[in-house]
Amino acid sequence: MILNKILASFTFRFLTIYIIALSVGVFLLLASLYAWLSKGFLDDVHQSVDRELVALEAAWMDGGAEGFDRFVAEHNGPERLSRYFYIAVNADGEKITGTLEHIPPTRSYRDKWLAFTLEALTGEPEDSNHVFIARSTDLADGTRLLAARQYGDVINTAKLVSAALIRSMIVTIIMGLLGGVIFAGISVRRIGAINQQLHQIMSGNLSARVDSESQAGDYGHLTDNLNNMLDQIEKLMAGVRQVSDNIAHDLRTPLTRLRNNLTALQEDTDLNSRKERVNGLIEEADALLATFNSLLRIAQIETGNRRSEFEKLDLKQLLGDIVEMYEPLAADRNISFSASLSPVAPMCGDRNLLFQCFANLVDNAIKYTPEGGKIELRLAQYADVCQIDIADSGAGIPEAERDKVFERFYRVEAARSEHPGNGLGLSMVAAVLKQHGGEITLKDNRPGLRVVINLNLRSLEPA
Amino acid sequence: MRILLIEDDLKVADYIAKGLRESGYSVEHAADGKSGLVKATSEEYDAMIVDRMLPQVDGLTIIQTMRASGNDTPVLILSALGDVDDRVKGLKAGGDDYLVKPFAFAELLARIEVILRRQESNTTQTKLRIADLEMDLLAHKVTRADQVLNLQPREYKLLEYLMRHAGQVVTRTMLLENVWDYHFDPQTNVIDVHISRLRQKIDKGFERTLLTTVRGAGYKLDDT
Numbered sequence: 001m002i003l004n005k006i007l008a009s010f011t012f013r014f015l016t017i018y019i020i021a022l023s024v025g026v027f028l029l030l031a032s033l034y035a036w037l038s039k040g041f042l043d044d045v046h047q048s049v050d051r052e053l054v055a056l057e058a059a060w061m062d063g064g065a066e067g068f069d070r071f072v073a074e075h076n077g078p079e080r081l082s083r084y085f086y087i088a089v090n091a092d093g094e095k096i097t098g099t100l101e102h103i104p105p106t107r108s109y110r111d112k113w114l115a116f117t118l119e120a121l122t123g124e125p126e127d128s129n130h131v132f133i134a135r136s137t138d139l140a141d142g143t144r145l146l147a148a149r150q151y152g153d154v155i156n157t158a159k160l161v162s163a164a165l166i167r168s169m170i171v172t173i174i175m176g177l178l179g180g181v182i183f184a185g186i187s188v189r190r191i192g193a194i195n196q197q198l199h200q201i202m203s204g205n206l207s208a209r210v211d212s213e214s215q216a217g218d219y220g221h222l223t224d225n226l227n228n229m230l231d232q233i234e235k236l237m238a239g240v241r242q243v244s245d246n247i248a249h250d251l252r253t254p255l256t257r258l259r260n261n262l263t264a265l266q267e268d269t270d271l272n273s274r275k276e277r278v279n280g281l282i283e284e285a286d287a288l289l290a291t292f293n294s295l296l297r298i299a300q301i302e303t304g305n306r307r308s309e310f311e312k313l314d315l316k317q318l319l320g321d322i323v324e325m326y327e328p329l330a331a332d333r334n335i336s337f338s339a340s341l342s343p344v345a346p347m348c349g350d351r352n353l354l355f356q357c358f359a360n361l362v363d364n365a366i367k368y369t370p371e372g373g374k375i376e377l378r379l380a381q382y383a384d385v386c387q388i389d390i391a392d393s394g395a396g397i398p399e400a401e402r403d404k405v406f407e408r409f410y411r412v413e414a415a416r417s418e419h420p421g422n423g424l425g426l427s428m429v430a431a432v433l434k435q436h437g438g439e440i441t442l443k444d445n446r447p448g449l450r451v452v453i454n455l456n457l458r459s460l461e462p463a
Numbered sequence: 464m465r466i467l468l469i470e471d472d473l474k475v476a477d478y479i480a481k482g483l484r485e486s487g488y489s490v491e492h493a494a495d496g497k498s499g500l501v502k503a504t505s506e507e508y509d510a511m512i513v514d515r516m517l518p519q520v521d522g523l524t525i526i527q528t529m530r531a532s533g534n535d536t537p538v539l540i541l542s543a544l545g546d547v548d549d550r551v552k553g554l555k556a557g558g559d560d561y562l563v564k565p566f567a568f569a570e571l572l573a574r575i576e577v578i579l580r581r582q583e584s585n586t587t588q589t590k591l592r593i594a595d596l597e598m599d600l601l602a603h604k605v606t607r608a609d610q611v612l613n614l615q616p617r618e619y620k621l622l623e624y625l626m627r628h629a630g631q632v633v634t635r636t637m638l639l640e641n642v643w644d645y646h647f648d649p650q651t652n653v654i655d656v657h658i659s660r661l662r663q664k665i666d667k668g669f670e671r672t673l674l675t676t677v678r679g680a681g682y683k684l685d686d687t
Contacts, residue, residue, distance in 0.1 A: 282567075282679050289565055294648065324617060325643060328656045356647040363650045425650055 009188045015180030023173050030165040037161055041154045046113065049135050052147040056086055057137055060145055065097045068145075072099060084149055085132070091142025103146055106134065116148075131155070190219050198226070206234055246409040247295070250423065251288065258284045287422075294424040298408070301353065301431040310348045312462040315386060315455075316341045318355060319379050326362045335369050339377040344386050347460040349436055357432040360425040361390050361451055367419050368394035369448070386455040393448040402442040406430040436460060464579065467508040468492045469499030469525065470541065471517050475564070479512065482568045483575070496520030503529055508536050510579050512571075515542040515553065523556040530557035537578040539571070550646075569680030573632040580631060591626040594686035596665060596673055598626055607665055617642070618661050625674065625684040634681035658682055 052075070059071035065088065072086050087098030095102055106114040114134040134148035197210045209230060212223035258281060265277045323339045330337035365375045369392045378389040397405055397412055404410045409423040433440050437459045443450040466488050470476040473494065480490040491508075493499035496517035503511060503525060515522040526538055540558040542549060550561045559578045562571060591598040595608045605612045605622060614622065621642045625633060635654045639645060655676075662674045674684050 279678055286567060286679070289567075290648070293565075297648070321643065321645070325653060325657075328660055329651070329653050332656055352646040355645045359647055359653075360650060363653070367651070421650070 005188045005192070009184045012180055012184035015176070015184060019173060019176040019180060022176055023169065026169050026172050030169060034158070034162050034165060038158050041158060042151075045133055045149055045151050045154055049133055049147055049149050052084055052086070052149070053135050053137055053145065056145050056147050057139070060088065060139070060143070068097055072097075083153075084147065086148070087146050089144050089146075091144075093144075096143065098146075100146075100148070103136075103144070112136075114146075114148075190215065194219075194223060194226070201230065206230070206237065243408050246407075250409045251291065254284060254288055254291075258288070291422045291424065294422065294428065295408070298424065298427050298431050301428070301435055309350045309353075310460075311351065312346055313349055313351045313354070314346060315344050315349075315354075315388075316379060318351060319358060319377060319388070322355065322358045322362055323377060325359070326366060329363075330366050330375060333366060333369075334371045335366060336374040337366075337377070338374070339379075341377070341379040342381065344379060344381040345457055346462055347386070347455070347457055348462045349460060350432075353432045354436070357429045358388070358390075360429050364425060365390055365392040365394065365449070365451075367421070368392065368415065370394065373448075381457070384456060384458045386457055388453040388455070389450060390453075391445045391448060391450040393445065396444060396447060396449045397442055399444070405442070406440075464488045464509045465507070466490050466575070467499070467502055467506075467511045469496065469503070469511065469517060469522065470514045471495055472514070475514075475541075478568070479571065482572065486572055488575075496522070496525060500525045500528060503536070504532065504534065510575055511536055511538045512575070513538055513540055513558075515540060515549070523553065523558075526557045537581065539574055539578055541566075567679070569632065569677070570634050570636065573634045573637065573681060576631045577628055577633075577637070580628065591623070591629075593626055593629045593673055593684055594671065595669075596626070598623060605665075607669065612664050614661075614664060617657070618664065621657060621661055622665065622684075625682065629684050629686075632677050632680050632683050637681070 055075075056068065056071055059067040061067075063070065068086070068088050075084065085099045087100040087103060088096040089098075089103055090096055093103065104116040104118055106116040108114050112135060114136065116132050116134060118130045118132065130150065131152055132148045132150045134146055136144055136146040138144050194210055194215075197208070201208050201210075209227045210223045212220055212227060215223045261277060261281055261284065265274060265281070268274050268277060319339065319341050323337065323341075327337050362375070362377065369375060373393040375392045376389070378387075378391075380387050380389075395414065401410075401412055405412065405426050406429070408427045410426075411421065411423040415421070430440065433453065433455075436455060438453055438455045441452045441454075443452060464487070466483055468476055468479055468483075468490055470479065470492070471494055476492050476494070480492055483490045491502065491506075493502050497519040499513070499517065500520050513522040513525055517525075522540060522542075526540070529536065529538075537559045538557065540553040540561045541564060542553065542561065543564045550563075553561045559581065560574050562574060589599070589601050591600065596605070597607070598605050600623070603619065605614055605619065621638065624638065624642050635649070638654055639647065639649070658674065658676070662672075666672050666674055671686070673686060674682060677683050
């Protein structure tokens with residue numbers, strides 16, 4: 001039910017609250033406007049009564065009752081006739097002259113202001129024309145002068161204004177509500193469409209996208225962002241698929257070999273050669289296990305926040321340990337392994353992983369360098385950057401493959417058959433360096449491979 | 464030697480128990496944390512193998528409870544998680560060693576033997592001796608048949624570790640952790656090269672070979 005959706009939608013709720021606030025605001029504004037207007041009207045009335053009384057007094061002083069009558073006659077134009085009334089009474093309260101019969105009973109308010117009502121003046125009882133504001137003045141001889149203005153017109157004007165204000169308030173609220181429903185309806189429909197498409201995408205069709213053509217403005221941005229996110233998810237999924245394809249492909253070979261060896265074992269009757277075969281099988285299985293462990297470790301390094309493992313370390317000493325560990329292996333293969341390590345500033349890192357990283361690189365260098373070749377390891381600091389160079393005189397890596405070698409299981413084709421390995425060593429290196437914010441570049445050493453690693457010391461500063 | 468095995472994965476438990484029995488240990492098995500804790504605190508064992516993730520009471524709690532009550536039976540922790548962090552937590556809780564699944568049985572056996580032996584030989588020694596090979600820990604001097612052997616510092620450390628665990632199988636990982644002090648996975652036979660260098664120095668020219676390679680497991684320094 002679309003109406004339920006509209007009523008439940010955030011936009012509608014937001015608009016309802018907005019309208020309530022708006023109504024209160026409009027009400028307060030109109031009320032103060034009304035108060036201000038009425039005060040202005042009343043002040044006008046007071047001022048005009050004051051003026052009339054002053055003029056009346058002057059006329060009285062000037063010409064007594066006749067002057068009074070003259071003034072009244074002059075001032076009571078047809079338009080003023082029904083508005084202003086005057087009376088003069090003597091000390092006993094008897095009328096001397098004027099347009100009122102007598103001084104009616106008055107209420108006084110605000111100092112010297114008088115108010116009174118005359119029922120019979122116009123003969124229209126519900127008319128507001130019989131309410132008056134008056135002011136009187138007592139002269140020295142006991143005569144009392146009174147000027148009155150009926151202010152029904154003012155009240156009428158005020159009533160008109162307030163009615164108009166109330167109406168406009170109602171219109172504001174109605175318009176706001178209508179607008180709210182319409183906007184909520186539009187947003188419910190648009191978001192509903194997006195949600196529906198997302199549902200379809202989530203239920204399997206990952207290559208579909210949210211229709212962004214029909215969405216403009218903010219909704220357009222939203223759908224664009226959703227689509228970008230979906231692109232990334234698809235890319236990641238493809239990556240995962242490729243990795244698992246690679247795993248399946250690269251593990252099939254050793255598993256097949258394992259299986260064939262087991263078959264051979266089944267048929268083998270000689271006890272000694274059986275034992276030999278079992279040992280071979282165990283080694284084969286161990287290698288498989290090692291591959292899985294490496295995979296898991298790389299995944300752990302890539303996903304986990306292992307910065308918590310970071311500790312202060314001396315890279316020079318760490319590389320020294322690498323040299324110490326791998327020098328005998330190189331010497332065994334008649335490869336000269338030389339190192340020139342300059343002291344560098346202390347840094348923060350995971351010493352075990354960094355050791356693994358450099359061990360993998362040196363191990364590769366030894367593996368791919370022919371007998372009689374040479375390997376050089378260099379450590380130097382340039383400003384904030386630690387540079388580690390591992391150069392060998394081996395076969396090197398063709399330029400086109402230099403990016404790919406960091407992918408899991410990728411192995412340079414020529415190396416595949418000649419050298420053992422699981423194709424995970426450099427993936428591990430890349431993962432460790434990424435975690436340490438380092439950069440790795442593979443260069444041509446003519447002949448051989450030169451691995452250049454830059455570690456930014458500023459981001460690895462010990463705490 | 465009685466060993467208590469607390470492990471909820473019955474296949475793994477069977478595999479370990481069978482292997483240990485074949486190696487001459489008597490094994491008791493508890494399949495969950497609670498019964499494991501009851502057994503560990505009510506009976507005497509020479510060593511324990513405790514899985515970290517257990518139903519009811521987890522492995523680290525068992526070890527902490529034991530240690531708190533003054534029970535210092537050596538414990539080997541098993542875990543599916545290989546994080547260094549986990550390893551530190553396990554050792555801090557009072558474990559003596561830590562082994563990550565999956566593992567080779569040889570590795571487990573070697574480590575069990577080491578923690579069992581650790582109990583006995585904790586006395587401060589000044590001299591280690593295997594047959595006619597002798598190491599003077601104070602003078603940092605190694606002799607075989609009174610002939611002084613010239614060892615590099617790392618070779619000395621390697622030999623010291625092997626001598627301290629004489630007669631036991633020492634795995635490559637154990638050597639990496641204890642002699643080189645790095646937890647890492649060497650891609651190649653880098654340890655073998657160090658061992659063969661050491662062997663050159665201590666065994667070459669002598670009739671009896673002391674340092675042998677145990678296939679599929681590691682190395683052993685022995686006088687038999």
